[in-house]
Amino acid sequence: MSPKLSILIVSWNVKEALQKNLERLFALREELPFEVFVIDNASSDGTTQMVREHFPEVHLVINDWNAGFAYACNQGMRYATGEVMLLLNPDMFVGTGALLRTYQELMDHKQVGVVGIKLRKGNTYVTSVRRDPTWKDQLAIVLKLSHLHIRLAVVDRYLRTDMEYGKTQDVEQVRGSYFAFRRDVMDVVGTFDERFFLWFEEVDYCKRVREAGYVVRFLADVSCEDLVGQSFRQVSVGRKQAILLRSMAQFFGKHGSWWQAALFWTLRPFAFFAGSLYDLFKMEPS
Numbered sequence: 001m002s003p004k005l006s007i008l009i010v011s012w013n014v015k016e017a018l019q020k021n022l023e024r025l026f027a028l029r030e031e032l033p034f035e036v037f038v039i040d041n042a043s044s045d046g047t048t049q050m051v052r053e054h055f056p057e058v059h060l061v062i063n064d065w066n067a068g069f070a071y072a073c074n075q076g077m078r079y080a081t082g083e084v085m086l087l088l089n090p091d092m093f094v095g096t097g098a099l100l101r102t103y104q105e106l107m108d109h110k111q112v113g114v115v116g117i118k119l120r121k122g123n124t125y126v127t128s129v130r131r132d133p134t135w136k137d138q139l140a141i142v143l144k145l146s147h148l149h150i151r152l153a154v155v156d157r158y159l160r161t162d163m164e165y166g167k168t169q170d171v172e173q174v175r176g177s178y179f180a181f182r183r184d185v186m187d188v189v190g191t192f193d194e195r196f197f198l199w200f201e202e203v204d205y206c207k208r209v210r211e212a213g214y215v216v217r218f219l220a221d222v223s224c225e226d227l228v229g230q231s232f233r234q235v236s237v238g239r240k241q242a243i244l245l246r247s248m249a250q251f252f253g254k255h256g257s258w259w260q261a262a263l264f265w266t267l268r269p270f271a272f273f274a275g276s277l278y279d280l281f282k283m284e285p286s
Helices: 015-027 047-054 069-079 098-108 135-142 153-159 183-189 201-211 237-255 258-282
Strands: 005-011 034-041 059-063 084-088 092-094 112-121 169-171 178-182 215-226
Touching (some): 005 015, 005 069, 005 098, 015 034, 034 047, 034 069, 059 069, 084 098, 098 112, 098 215, 112 183, 135 258, 183 201, 201 215, 201 237
Parallel strands (some): 005 034, 005 084
Antiparallel strands (some): 092 215, 112 178, 169 215
16 A cells, blocks of 8 residues: 655764654554654764665665755655655654644645644643744844843744643644655745754745745644654753854855844854854863
8 A cells, every 4th residue: 555654854973862763653653554654864873784684664864964954854755655754863862643634634624734743841831833933032032131031022932921821723833753745745835955054944844835825734633753863862952052053144144134144144143153152161070
């Protein structure tokens, strides 16, 4: 039977989390026919060997460099054959009924372009819904004003602190760790913008989807366990800050104005320096 759902997982040095993810997925195979692609970005922890040995039915795409999230997702999409694409982080544990519910929502409601679901971490939910970013709220985040116990309305607006996670509703953007859309939406909107190495690629995509006349829908009645950021715990704070500021600059260069992009490009080396100082002083002496 042809797959109805194509599940695309981008992996980088998270072998154990990925193995648990795949074990859970294949325990749910009775929900609907699906195919799984793992796109590995040059892992050095034996990820590809594990997939080959334990999950021979998985389509494995191996990069010999860390190609980033958007590029790797697009690689998987080129091979995928399902009616619905599901981008799934490797450190996820999919809840019962989530795959079928996601597929049905997208196939039954053609105005829905992207679907996200409730993400849980232990007994709490992950704040996975945001509003569109503005340069003001992103600047406040970059400057770490929350660390100074300064609460700003623009940041609350962006973080959507008023979100009711118990209610299914249309939103502006959902987290890319569980991110589903139909093939025909991709045909209209295109694939991910590969200029985003990491972060903001799903923000950009949700914006493009809504501009094309679709809605982004959050489903509250199904969920996943999200271990949150297993891959990038391995990356230094300085490096993460540099990647984040680059993505911000690219986003505002595309959807804002030149001076907004220039602002974040200008801040990038300072953010990298501050993050590198943090990395230096948090290290324990050997």
